[in-house]
Amino acid sequence: VSFSLTILGSSSALPTSQRFTSAHALTMHGHSYLIDCGEGSQIRLRQLGISLRRINHIFISHLHGDHYYGLYGLITSLNLLGRKNDLNIYAFPELYQLLNLDRDIFPHEKLDYNINIIPLNNESPQIIYENKNIEVLSIPLRHRIPCCGFVFAEKEKPRKMLKEAILKYNIPIACIKGIKDGNDYICNDGRLISNNLLIESAPPQKKYAYINDTLYTKSVIPYVKYANILYHEATFDEKMIARARQTCHSTAKQAAIIAKESEVEKLIIGHFSARYKELQPLLNEAREIFPETYLAEDGLNFNF
Amino acid sequence: VSFSLTILGSSSALPTSQRFTSAHALTMHGHSYLIDCGEGSQIRLRQLGISLRRINHIFISHLHGDHYYGLYGLITSLNLLGRKNDLNIYAFPELYQLLNLDRDIFPHEKLDYNINIIPLNNESPQIIYENKNIEVLSIPLRHRIPCCGFVFAEKEKPRKMLKEAILKYNIPIACIKGIKDGNDYICNDGRLISNNLLIESAPPQKKYAYINDTLYTKSVIPYVKYANILYHEATFDEKMIARARQTCHSTAKQAAIIAKESEVEKLIIGHFSARYKELQPLLNEAREIFPETYLAEDGLNFNF
Numbered sequence A, B: 001v002s003f004s005l006t007i008l009g010s011s012s013a014l015p016t017s018q019r020f021t022s023a024h025a026l027t028m029h030g031h032s033y034l035i036d037c038g039e040g041s042q043i044r045l046r047q048l049g050i051s052l053r054r055i056n057h058i059f060i061s062h063l064h065g066d067h068y069y070g071l072y073g074l075i076t077s078l079n080l081l082g083r084k085n086d087l088n089i090y091a092f093p094e095l096y097q098l099l100n101l102d103r104d105i106f107p108h109e110k111l112d113y114n115i116n117i118i119p120l121n122n123e124s125p126q127i128i129y130e131n132k133n134i135e136v137l138s139i140p141l142r143h144r145i146p147c148c149g150f151v152f153a154e155k156e157k158p159r160k161m162l163k164e165a166i167l168k169y170n171i172p173i174a175c176i177k178g179i180k181d182g183n184d185y186i187c188n189d190g191r192l193i194s195n196n197l198l199i200e201s202a203p204p205q206k207k208y209a210y211i212n213d214t215l216y217t218k219s220v221i222p223y224v225k226y227a228n229i230l231y232h233e234a235t236f237d238e239k240m241i242a243r244a245r246q247t248c249h250s251t252a253k254q255a256a257i258i259a260k261e262s263e264v265e266k267l268i269i270g271h272f273s274a275r276y277k278e279l280q281p282l283l284n285e286a287r288e289i290f291p292e293t294y295l296a297e298d299g300l301n302f303n304f
Helices: A041-047 A070-080 A163-169 A173-180 A218-224 A238-247 A252-261 A280-289 B041-047 B070-080 B163-169 B173-180 B218-224 B238-247 B252-261 B280-287
Strands: A004-009 A023-028 A031-035 A055-059 A087-091 A115-119 A126-130 A134-140 A148-154 A207-211 A229-233 A266-270 A293-295 A301-303 B004-009 B023-028 B031-035 B055-059 B087-091 B115-119 B126-130 B134-140 B148-154 B207-211 B229-233 B266-270 B293-295 B301-303
Touching: A004 A041, A004 A266, A023 A041, A023 A148, A023 A207, A041 A070, A070 A087, A087 A126, A134 A218, A148 A218, A207 A218, A218 A252, A229 A252, A238 A252, A252 A266, A252 A280, A252 A293, A266 A280, A280 A293, B004 B041, B004 B266, B023 B041, B023 B148, B023 B207, B041 B070, B070 B087, B087 B126, B134 B218, B148 B218, B207 B218, B218 B252, B229 B252, B238 B252, B252 B266, B252 B280, B252 B293, B266 B280, B280 B293
Parallel strands: A031 A055, A055 A087, A087 A115, A207 A229, A229 A266, A266 A293, B031 B055, B055 B087, B087 B115, B207 B229, B229 B266, B266 B293
Antiparallel strands: A004 A023, A004 A301, A023 A031, A126 A134, A134 A148, A148 A207, B004 B023, B004 B301, B023 B031, B126 B134, B134 B148, B148 B207
């Protein structure tokens, strides 16, 4: 199974000529998820050959425009493309008004499909979506307005008996369930066979964490721990730390500290202030602490 | 004085990987005007090096999303850039609600400048804006919802006496005002001197006409007559004329007929349906009737 993350927009509030505002497309187990939807997200999806029709779930971290203004166009285009299936949007509930879904001022653009707004909660981490393969956790962040990060994690797979162990130790069927649940096995001759000799080692569960926008906060660490990829905003460099604090954003160094303490495989930094023409200094700053850091760039794709 | 038109978006309802939705930037006498504002207009402006700050007047033809969804991001960015001056938007009045300017659901993105919505009228042509150099006329079009075209025309300049004529015919100051208003002059010896021998010939007035979206209608001809550039939508080719009628759009051939009968200098066609991968057939179709036809393309610039 392949997992794929594509950066659709990597700028913060102001887009630049090269960088659109925040949006990521994540593909896990054949489903595509859109995370944030800045202006022009539908255009980036087209440019990168990602089908709009395959998106059924959109996760909006918070209601600053650079994270949701692309919904207007995307919602309209899905309608023009003949969508009939519900579209689920996980967001703070004011989005309903912001999209004007609460009033009938636009009868000529009536949607032929239904939009469900699934409200986020800024109080505590919550599982907001799950299917048989993955679950999505929302984590409260610390921004100027209510804001959540999202963790997409594969569910633990049922563990399988090793066939050769069944034969070798002559294990009766009645014991197999217990072994799958973690029991060791005691042979007729009294030998104890450790569970890990009887069971296939579990494939590691894939995990993607999206932390955008937030003041530096270690409260996210337990939730993003061991992620294959951690995306963490790095709006500023360490020289601008006062500005970062004032606007509830993070620096590249702070993102790297979170990555290191969370023992993730890879860190992607993004949501760059439009003031940075050159991002190498932010990358260097982060790599001093966490070498496996990469710069987000519109169109960049990461498989994991 | 140079006049410049830049195409920011040339697709119809659905953007493509190359074409954003409708938006034109027009510069006349040092002022920039934005005409329609499809999603991503602010990004195109940045990519083309046109200053966002110089835009004080935005003209929105109608309230289908592909003509105004870019306003959300542009309005927010102008605020982030520190705008204090009023922004004037000429549009059908429902835009006020669509932009959520009527309700206080978004206190964290309070604007530090004022937006004036100047309502369009779908009943009759009206001058909706003028300054000392130009005037802008709105013209009712025939679309599925109220929709206007816009004609940007230089005002007639005050005509000047030819100095050599004053000397040659010994014209008294008392007669000059009448001559400027168009009078001929009768010399003391009874000779009649025709007005055009006394007055500088007026420089031709520059004119740009924007006709987007509309069913084919000759009613626009008197207003777009003799334009330097006529932009006319050509969503479809002639083979799709039934679809054009059904959706209140025009074909490339119909756009060319309007251009020919209006005796314009140059026709630009645009607002192409996303179904056309190749636009040469639309261009050929129009050029058979009006050879001075050009295809709109994002980023293309026309001086006139």
